[in-house]
Amino acid sequence: MSNKPDGTIPYVIQGAAEASLTSQTPGMIRRPGVTKDSTGSSKIWLGLVTAAPNEKGPPHHHGEAETAAYILSGHVRVYFGENFEEFVEAGPGDFLFVPAHTPHIEANPYDVPQEAVLARSPDNIVVNLED
Numbered sequence: 001m002s003n004k005p006d007g008t009i010p011y012v013i014q015g016a017a018e019a020s021l022t023s024q025t026p027g028m029i030r031r032p033g034v035t036k037d038s039t040g041s042s043k044i045w046l047g048l049v050t051a052a053p054n055e056k057g058p059p060h061h062h063g064e065a066e067t068a069a070y071i072l073s074g075h076v077r078v079y080f081g082e083n084f085e086e087f088v089e090a091g092p093g094d095f096l097f098v099p100a101h102t103p104h105i106e107a108n109p110y111d112v113p114q115e116a117v118l119a120r121s122p123d124n125i126v127v128n129l130e131d
Helices: none
Strands: 029-034 045-051 066-073 076-080 086-090 095-098 105-108 114-121
Touching (some): 045 105, 076 095, 086 095
Antiparallel strands (some): 029 045, 045 114, 066 095, 066 114, 076 086
């Protein structure tokens, strides 16, 4: 049996890959798990995201990709709207959804690290915007 998936059978990935293998924004470290490269998937990207304490990333959006996250530990705050003045905040056990094409800023405004399981469809598209 081949170690490389062919898209016709279930496949197990042993842990998340290095962050350098996927798109990033400063302040959040995304480590891929299920991707086109790791499984041949064509409609989903799944990985882990972490943020150090008191981190705040730059404005960005995810193009056509919808984003969903399940918060494992810590808290994530997502700023959006005019001048990024509005925000939602999710903590352990919460699910978070960010619609496609929504400019936002992700932040961890607390003194403890944050970790979440992150899914995007169709892929981990990251479009960094000017500050």
